[in-house]
Amino acid sequence: MFRLVWIVAAALLLGTPAHPDDKAAGIDPIFSWATSDSPGCTVAVSHEGKLVARRAYGAADLERTVPLNPDSVFDIGSLQKQFVAAAVLLLVDDGRLALSDDVRKYMPELPDYGHTITVDHLLTHTSGLRDWTGLLMFTEGSVEALSMILRQRGLNSVPGEEFSYSNSGYVLAKEIVARVSGTTFAEFSRKRLFEALGMKSTFYSSDTREVIRNRALGYDRKAGSWKLDMLLDKDRGGGAVFSTSSDLLLWNDALTSKRLGALVSMKLEEPAVLNNGKRLTYGRGLFLDAGTDTKVLWHSGSAAGYKALLARFPEDELSIAILCNSGDGTDRIAFARRIVDLYTGRNREDSKSDRPEAIAIPDLNNRTGLFFNEANDEPLRLIADAGRIRVAGGPALQPVNEDRFRNPTGQLSFRSGDEFELHFRSQNEIELKSMDGNTERYRRARPHVHTVEEMKVLTGRYESDELKAVIDVASIKDGLSIRLNDAPDKVLELRAVERDAFQRGMMIVRFRRDAAGKVKGFDYSNPLLRNIRFTRLSESAGGR
Numbered sequence: 001m002f003r004l005v006w007i008v009a010a011a012l013l014l015g016t017p018a019h020p021d022d023k024a025a026g027i028d029p030i031f032s033w034a035t036s037d038s039p040g041c042t043v044a045v046s047h048e049g050k051l052v053a054r055r056a057y058g059a060a061d062l063e064r065t066v067p068l069n070p071d072s073v074f075d076i077g078s079l080q081k082q083f084v085a086a087a088v089l090l091l092v093d094d095g096r097l098a099l100s101d102d103v104r105k106y107m108p109e110l111p112d113y114g115h116t117i118t119v120d121h122l123l124t125h126t127s128g129l130r131d132w133t134g135l136l137m138f139t140e141g142s143v144e145a146l147s148m149i150l151r152q153r154g155l156n157s158v159p160g161e162e163f164s165y166s167n168s169g170y171v172l173a174k175e176i177v178a179r180v181s182g183t184t185f186a187e188f189s190r191k192r193l194f195e196a197l198g199m200k201s202t203f204y205s206s207d208t209r210e211v212i213r214n215r216a217l218g219y220d221r222k223a224g225s226w227k228l229d230m231l232l233d234k235d236r237g238g239g240a241v242f243s244t245s246s247d248l249l250l251w252n253d254a255l256t257s258k259r260l261g262a263l264v265s266m267k268l269e270e271p272a273v274l275n276n277g278k279r280l281t282y283g284r285g286l287f288l289d290a291g292t293d294t295k296v297l298w299h300s301g302s303a304a305g306y307k308a309l310l311a312r313f314p315e316d317e318l319s320i321a322i323l324c325n326s327g328d329g330t331d332r333i334a335f336a337r338r339i340v341d342l343y344t345g346r347n348r349e350d351s352k353s354d355r356p357e358a359i360a361i362p363d364l365n366n367r368t369g370l371f372f373n374e375a376n377d378e379p380l381r382l383i384a385d386a387g388r389i390r391v392a393g394g395p396a397l398q399p400v401n402e403d404r405f406r407n408p409t410g411q412l413s414f415r416s417g418d419e420f421e422l423h424f425r426s427q428n429e430i431e432l433k434s435m436d437g438n439t440e441r442y443r444r445a446r447p448h449v450h451t452v453e454e455m456k457v458l459t460g461r462y463e464s465d466e467l468k469a470v471i472d473v474a475s476i477k478d479g480l481s482i483r484l485n486d487a488p489d490k491v492l493e494l495r496a497v498e499r500d501a502f503q504r505g506m507m508i509v510r511f512r513r514d515a516a517g518k519v520k521g522f523d524y525s526n527p528l529l530r531n532i533r534f535t536r537l538s539e540s541a542g543g544r
Helices: 024-031 077-093 119-123 132-138 145-150 167-181 185-194 245-256 262-269 332-344 452-458
Strands: 041-047 050-057 059-061 203-205 219-222 225-228 240-243 287-290 295-303 306-313 318-324 369-373 379-385 388-391 396-399 404-406 421-426 429-433 439-444 460-464 469-476 479-484 491-496 501-504 507-513 519-526 529-539
Touching: 024 041, 024 050, 024 332, 041 245, 041 332, 050 245, 077 119, 077 167, 077 185, 077 240, 077 245, 077 262, 077 295, 077 306, 119 167, 132 145, 132 167, 145 167, 167 185, 185 203, 240 245, 245 262, 245 306, 245 318, 306 332, 318 332, 452 469, 460 519, 491 507
Parallel strands: none
Antiparallel strands: 041 050, 041 318, 203 240, 219 225, 287 295, 295 306, 306 318, 369 379, 369 439, 379 388, 388 396, 396 404, 404 421, 421 429, 429 439, 460 469, 460 529, 469 479, 479 491, 491 501, 501 507, 507 519, 519 529
């Protein structure tokens, strides 16, 4: 893992023309990879109160050979979260809602999960709601994100217990803004945010198929050639914010100068706090990163071929916006690092947690593999990475000795950034001790060689009422295949990792049996969804 270490907030003079300087020319080599025959990026930079760079590299439309220009408009992906959070906070400032309000006060159709989900839980990714993007593979037709969310009868976790990045919370937050304000989110954001701040090229579109002037098309490179790659209709979750890199700097300046009010700026930048008192490195729609003497407020965005990054740096009075229309190898963080170095003369190094340690592990393979939590069967996969142990989908670990490894800095997306320690009690048993003293036990997956008859018992047709989806399970060599909703192009192969558990990447399917050992269904999990229940409808011939 490479951790981005930043420095916070910029002072940009609204409407100030770009002031070219010697440093701005140093941005060009960073984007020299973008040509007239490839997608590229636009970049805007403000430094010490001046707009010092406003550049464009590459093509906006490869079919018509239209180049990108500094005013090209992009789908900014998850950068929109800070706009959604600001809209909610404006209503809080108006006295029309409170962050502590139960979401069901405004959306009574949301299921009662037995725990209160507050408006603040939505904005801080601590609601426990399953991320709707992880549900898409199960859907048919034009099922909207809101409908998928409202069908869910379970949570990933108790609200406030964990940080788990969830786009679902922000879908509900937009709906709440619309219901409380009595207008659409597009209209509310236009009047109260974009027009109020002079962001003339920024707007929310509920239909990404509409004609958008000066839009850059999104691309990805597949099989050696560029292909259009944009999220449309249900895949975009009800709509998107479109903007330019220059407009995004106006937004940064507005938050720095508190033009939307002190409450909005303060709450966006205030670290969220879990039920156990742990402070997160996430506010409301913004990541908060800090080193020993610097910090940054930032967020990235990704929507198929569109990639975005917006960051603020106050000690250096530096602000950077990068918008790209290439999903192939576009490392916005690396680009931004070089721009930071260009303007500050400081070369930010990788965090210590990512550097090789002096302690050698004699047999790394005995410390890697798939483990399951003894209490709830949640998976933990450890992999070898350049002589170190890394959690798959999580952080690299620092060895304390041959049997103990720690995660001192945390990664927000994994266990809410917990500073935990792993203790190998044996090659097959692990204890994980969290920062608050809780200890969890994990056991290594127990490989099982299935007989033909054992595989037949698992095959058949299964249904999830929550997802309105059916899955056909068939036996293949070394595992199972699952076919979604009778679609021939939605077939996935899973390998056996235990008698009743099968895996594909970070996806786990675990079969459930009754007291007599008969298969009754299975639970589906991935990093975005936990334990979605499928019930058996029928068996294949010979299944029992």
